[in-house]
Amino acid sequence: MNMNNLLNEENEGYIWEGDYEQTWKDIQEDETGTLRTATDNISYQARKRQLLEKQSHIRLSMMRHMFVVIDASSCMNDKDLKPNRLICVQRQVEKFAYSFFDQNPISQLGLIVTRNKSAEKVSDLVGHPKKFVDKIQGLKEKGCQGEPSLQNSLELSLASLKHVKSHSSREILIILGSMTTCDPGDIFAAINECKKYKIRCSIIGLSAEIHICKRICSELEGIYSVILDELHLNDLFQRVAFPLPNSDNGAQTLMRMGFPQHKILKPEEVSMCLCHMETNETRFSNGGYFCPICDSKYCELPIECKVCVFVQGLTLVMAPHLARSYHHLFPLDPFVEVNFEKQDANSDSTVRPENCTGCQFFMNKNGFQCNFCKRSYCIECDIFIHETLHSCPSCTNPIN
Amino acid sequence: MNNEKNLLIVILDTNPIWWGLQNSGSIQQEDQVPIHDNITFSDCLSGVMGFINAYKTMNQNNSVCLIAAHNTRAEYLYPAKSKLADNNQTPWERYEQISDIYESVKEGLKNLSQQHLENLSDAKEVKNKDNLSNDSMISSAMGLGLCFINRIQRKYIFAESVKYRFVVIKASDDSSNQYMSFMNMIFSAEKSNIIIDSCALLHDSSLLQQASNLTNGVYFRVPQLNGLLSYLLWLYLPDEQTRNMLVYPPKTDVDYRAACFCHHKLIDVGYVCSVCLSVFCTFTPICTTCNCNFRFDVNMLKKANSLKQGLMVNKLQYASKSKSDPINGSNKNLDSMDTGDINLNNSIEMIE
Numbered sequence: 001m002n003m004n005n006l007l008n009e010e011n012e013g014y015i016w017e018g019d020y021e022q023t024w025k026d027i028q029e030d031e032t033g034t035l036r037t038a039t040d041n042i043s044y045q046a047r048k049r050q051l052l053e054k055q056s057h058i059r060l061s062m063m064r065h066m067f068v069v070i071d072a073s074s075c076m077n078d079k080d081l082k083p084n085r086l087i088c089v090q091r092q093v094e095k096f097a098y099s100f101f102d103q104n105p106i107s108q109l110g111l112i113v114t115r116n117k118s119a120e121k122v123s124d125l126v127g128h129p130k131k132f133v134d135k136i137q138g139l140k141e142k143g144c145q146g147e148p149s150l151q152n153s154l155e156l157s158l159a160s161l162k163h164v165k166s167h168s169s170r171e172i173l174i175i176l177g178s179m180t181t182c183d184p185g186d187i188f189a190a191i192n193e194c195k196k197y198k199i200r201c202s203i204i205g206l207s208a209e210i211h212i213c214k215r216i217c218s219e220l221e222g223i224y225s226v227i228l229d230e231l232h233l234n235d236l237f238q239r240v241a242f243p244l245p246n247s248d249n250g251a252q253t254l255m256r257m258g259f260p261q262h263k264i265l266k267p268e269e270v271s272m273c274l275c276h277m278e279t280n281e282t283r284f285s286n287g288g289y290f291c292p293i294c295d296s297k298y299c300e301l302p303i304e305c306k307v308c309v310f311v312q313g314l315t316l317v318m319a320p321h322l323a324r325s326y327h328h329l330f331p332l333d334p335f336v337e338v339n340f341e342k343q344d345a346n347s348d349s350t351v352r353p354e355n356c357t358g359c360q361f362f363m364n365k366n367g368f369q370c371n372f373c374k375r376s377y378c379i380e381c382d383i384f385i386h387e388t389l390h391s392c393p394s395c396t397n398p399i400n
Numbered sequence: 401m402n403n404e405k406n407l408l409i410v411i412l413d414t415n416p417i418w419w420g421l422q423n424s425g426s427i428q429q430e431d432q433v434p435i436h437d438n439i440t441f442s443d444c445l446s447g448v449m450g451f452i453n454a455y456k457t458m459n460q461n462n463s464v465c466l467i468a469a470h471n472t473r474a475e476y477l478y479p480a481k482s483k484l485a486d487n488n489q490t491p492w493e494r495y496e497q498i499s500d501i502y503e504s505v506k507e508g509l510k511n512l513s514q515q516h517l518e519n520l521s522d523a524k525e526v527k528n529k530d531n532l533s534n535d536s537m538i539s540s541a542m543g544l545g546l547c548f549i550n551r552i553q554r555k556y557i558f559a560e561s562v563k564y565r566f567v568v569i570k571a572s573d574d575s576s577n578q579y580m581s582f583m584n585m586i587f588s589a590e591k592s593n594i595i596i597d598s599c600a601l602l603h604d605s606s607l608l609q610q611a612s613n614l615t616n617g618v619y620f621r622v623p624q625l626n627g628l629l630s631y632l633l634w635l636y637l638p639d640e641q642t643r644n645m646l647v648y649p650p651k652t653d654v655d656y657r658a659a660c661f662c663h664h665k666l667i668d669v670g671y672v673c674s675v676c677l678s679v680f681c682t683f684t685p686i687c688t689t690c691n692c693n694f695r696f697d698v699n700m701l702k703k704a705n706s707l708k709q710g711l712m713v714n715k716l717q718y719a720s721k722s723k724s725d726p727i728n729g730s731n732k733n734l735d736s737m738d739t740g741d742i743n744l745n746n747s748i749e750m751i752e
Contacts, residue, residue, distance in 0.1 A: 059675050059690055102591070106677075167674035246675055252692040254671035254683060259657040292668035314669070319658035320614065322677045323583040329676050329689065330580065358547030360476055361555075377547075384550040385543075388588045391581035393543025394473065 060243040062325055063168035063255075064107035065125055066100075067157040068093060072115040073178045075207070076144040081230055085177050085206055086144055088230060093175070094133050096237040101129045103241050103328075105321040106302050107168075110160065111135055112153055116146035117182040119153040125160065127302050148176065150212065151183035154190045154201070161199055167253045170199045172220075173240055176213065177206040187212065191219050200244065204236050243328060258305065258314045260289040260298070273299045274306050291316060327390035335368035335382050356381055357394055370395060405461045405562045406639065407552070409545040412448055412477075413571040413601075414441070414468045414509065415536040416516065422571070422602075422625075439625045444601075447629035448569065449505070453498055454633060465548060466505060467541045470512055471572075472519065474541035477508035535575035538568060538607075539582040542596075546588055564594045566617070567636050570608055571601040576664065579607070586611045597636050601625060606655060613654045616640075620649060661688065 070089060081088035097109060108125040109132050123135035153174065161170040172194075181187075194201065202222035203213045209226050217224035223240075227233045246252075264287035265271070273288055274296050288297040293314060294307040301318050308314035340363075356363050358381035367376035373395040377385065385392060419441040452464050466478040478501055549564050566589065589596055589611075597617040598608035604621050612619035622631050638646060657666045660681040671680045676690040686693055 059692065061675065062677050063674055102587075252673065252675050252687070252694055254680065254687075254694050255674055256669065257672045257679075258669045259667065261655065261657065262653050264653060317672075318656040320583060320586075320610065320656065322658060322672065322679065323580065324587055325677055326580055327584060356547075356551075358544060359551035360479070360548065361551055378551075380551055380554055381547045384547060388550075388591065389543055389546060390584045390588075391539075391543065393540050393547060395540075 059246040060328055061169035061246040062104060062106070062243055062328070064104050064171055064243065065110075065161060065164045065168050066107070066171040066173060067110045067112055067125075067161065068096075069112045069114060069119070069153045069157065069172060069174040070139065071148045071175060071177045071206075072113050072139065072142070072144045073146055073148040074144050075179070076177045078177070081206070081233075087140065088233075089175050089177075089206075090136055090139050092230075092233055092237055094136055095234070096241060097129045097132045097136075099238060099241045101127075102324065104243055105324040106315070106317055110157070112156055113139065113142075114148040114150075114153045115142075115144060117149050117152075117184075119149055119156045121156055121160070125164075128300065147180055147182040148178045149183055150174070150176075150181040150216070151185060151187040151190045154187075154194055154216075158190070158194055158197065158199065162197055166198075167255065169244065169246070170197065171244075172199060172201040172222075174201065174203045174213075175206070176203055176210075179207055179210060181212065191216055194220055202240060204233070204240075206233075243325075256312060256314055258292045258308075258316045259319060260291055260301070260316050262289050263287060271297055273297045275299055275303060289316065332386060332390055332392060333371055334386070335370055335377065338367045338369050338376060340367060358385065403461065405463070405558070406459070407463050407465065407549070407562055407564050408452075408455055409465045409467065409548070409564065409566050410448065410452060411467050411469055411538065411541045411545065411566065411568045411570075412445070413536045413538065413569060414512065415471045415572045416513065417471060418536070418572040419444075439628075444625065444628055445505075445509075447632060449502065450629050451632040451636070452501065455637060456498075458637070464501075465545065467544055468508065468512060469536040469538045469541040469570075470516065471536055472516065473512075474537045474544055475508060475512050476544065477505045480504040480508065535578065536570070536572045537578075538570055539578045539585050542566065542568070542585040542589070543581070546585065546594075549592070549594065563639070564592075565639070566594060566596040567632075568596060568598045568608060568611070569601065570598065570605055573603065574605050574607045576659075582607050582611070586614055590615050595640060599632070599636065601628075609652065609654045610656070613651070618643070618648060619652070 070086075070093065072086060076084070076086040076089070078085050100107070100109060106127070108127045109123075109129075110121070110125040111123040111132065113120050113122050122138070123132060126132050154172065157172050161172075164170050199220060200222050201216055201220035203217055203224050205213060205224070205226040207226075209224075214224050216222070225236050227236065267286060270284040270286060271288070272284060275298050276283055283299070285299070288299050289301055290297055291305045291308060291314065293311075294305065296305065296307045298305075298316065301316055302321055303316050305314040305316055355361065356367070356378035357375040358377045361378065363376065363378045366379065368379065368382040369376050370392045373392065375392075375394045423440055448466075452466065456462055456464055464478065465476070468475050468477050545566060552562070553560070586596065594615065595617045596611045596615045598605070598612045598619050600608055600619070600621045602622065602625070609619050611617070618635055620631065620635055622628060635648070655666070657668065658670065658679045659665060660667050660670055661678045662680055662682075662684075665681065667679070667681050671683055672678070673680075673687040673690065673692060673694075675692050676687060678687055678689040684694075
């Protein structure tokens with residue numbers, strides 16, 4: 001993986017073998033006189049990636065339980081990422097948490113920090129990005145100390161992930177800055193134990209490729225990558241946020257789920273919610289979500305009903321939670337690139353559309369055409385439609 | 401005065417069928433005594449134009465984009481294509497006369513209805529009901545609006561600080577085949593913190609309710625079309641900050657129940673496939689969306705009382721559905737279904 005990063009995309013050779021990059025030549029002036037850097041190029045790369053990655057009709061594991069392990073050893077004070085590694089990673093993990101819950105709406109994230117040869121569980125598995133991000137905020141104060149321990153982190157996450165139901169995918173993501181790990185016992189035993197429970201482990205390295213990390217990732221079916229810069233780190237996080245293909249056949253089940261309705265009761269009918277019972281900050285309120293079976297009240301969704309768990313177990317969700325991940329199921333087909341200049345020369349039967357269907361702005365020589373409605377879009381809209389919108393604005397019916 | 405720029409995207413439902421029916425008095429409110437106040441589309445349009453003018457004149461940093469949602473397509477009414485291509489001005493630098501807006505809207509509507517008529521006469525499929533469906537391309541129009549916003553954000557440096565807001569004026573009924581794209585639009589608006597205010601004419605729309613609820617917007621059903629302009633001015637003119645100081649109609653409870661994939665019925669408790677998150681109302685051995693075989697949990701079998709009955713119904717559905725299977729369209733479904741059935745019957749007998 002690391003070698004692939006160093007190789008140019010077209011396998012032209014290693015980066016250091018290439019010519020000197022003349023970055024100033026990328027800057028051009030457009031018709032309006034504003035400076036345009038090589039953004040066109042970057043957009044093209046984004047499009048290429050999107051074409052490669054969009055493989056439809058693969059069974060993805062939508063339910064994910066993931067522990068993020070952050071290295072807080074002394075090397076995380078290094079300033080190669082600005083302002084330092086730890087703060088940079090912290091920011092990126094926050095961003096990652098939001099996109100993770102956006103892509104995998106009914107999944108859960110937990111946080112483990114490893115420093116001083118030990119691992120500490122900072123946050124248990126939670127289903128809401130805000131709760132998770134709150135826990136990361138406290139990371140800076142404790143500072144970075146000592147050495148990390150991969151074995152302790154693996155074992156600690158394993159202890160929690162063991163109890164997760166088998167139909168959801170159990171994953172660990174380690175962000176490792178250190179080149180060493182301090183383990184109390186045999187790390188290979190820990191790896192085998194994880195393998196037994198079908199845990200996947202991906203590692204993002206901040207310094208250089210390390211053999212043990214490579215070994216862990218190949219044994220546990222994860223992806224090992226080493227970052228080039230902050231932008232690349234961001235890219236790698238985005239890749240992890242996207243659900244992985246479901247490798248474990250036969251682990252699928254039907255989950256029983258409840259769809260509670262939000263009700264607002266009369267002002268005199270105040271009640272407590274079950275989700276804040278444990279924290280002792282009981283709140284009285286009028287409204288909330290009521291479990292369709294036992295009628296217990298919760299103030300946030302998604303959540304596992306704490307009463308029904310004794311009977312059969314019931315996850316409470318809203319329909320939009322499920323709908324959020326339907327774009328993985330019915331992905332939008334990539335648009336076909338059309339070169340209008342060539343088309344003009346060959347045949348004059350097709351009229352060249354002057355404006356983009358999406359944003360109405362003037363289109364350059366290249367357009368992108370939807371296969372169904374045959375309308376053309378500019379590259380900006382094409383990327384936006386595929387990355388964010390997930391459905392073509394002029395046909396709006398992704399299934400047909 | 402602050403320099404904050406605002407962009408309001410107004411989506412107007414121009415579905416000719418709905419407006420025709422409304423005009424002839426065949427669309428009436430469910431819960432009230434029919435009032436004979438049928439107003440024509442042009443009355444409604446002048447209300448909307450009044451609202452747009454009021455918005456533009458309120459602040460020089462306000463700009464508007466008007467998109468029409470027809471029954472077959474969505475189209476920009478203002479700003480017009482030619483204006484955007486010629487000028488390099490930002491939407492906020494353009495000081496036009498109010499008559500210019502009228503002109504471009506009139507032109508746009510004319511083109512739209514002409515194209516619609518041409519399509520009808522070309523296809524000669526008037527009998528085909530799909531061409532005359534009573535739903536508008538609202539999600540399509542929202543998609544155009546979001547593309548427009550995205551383009552502005554990329555093109556201008558100051559665009560980061562611009563506040564964007566949608567006002568959706570919807571007349572026609574909700575259609576279930578727009579659900580997925582509509583939800584996608586809502587989520588992308590939510591991601592970029594865009595508020596969707598919605599205004600349903602005469603009938604409640606559950607899609608719009610969800611859109612406004614998820615993006616912190618205002619949802620309101622206009623009970624009488626005569627007062628459209630006053631409703632628009634009173635509820636949709638103030639921005640987010642001003643709203644805190646005003647008294648708004650209380651937020652209604654939104655129905656967030658899911659519809660099962662098998663019968664399209666709203667359900668309270670259902671079964672969800674762990675791989676693709678499809679919703680079913682009864683336990684089924686195979687997922688119809690991703691063709692997964694589910695493991696049988698004996699506890700689950702015991703507790704599903706209506707299982708046998710459910711299977712009969714499901715089998716019938718498989719027979720009809722496997723032809724139009726969105727993933728593979730294979731008949732393997734049926735074969736494996738039979739064997740699964742036998743196993744299941746055996747296991748039920750064992751339990752009994």
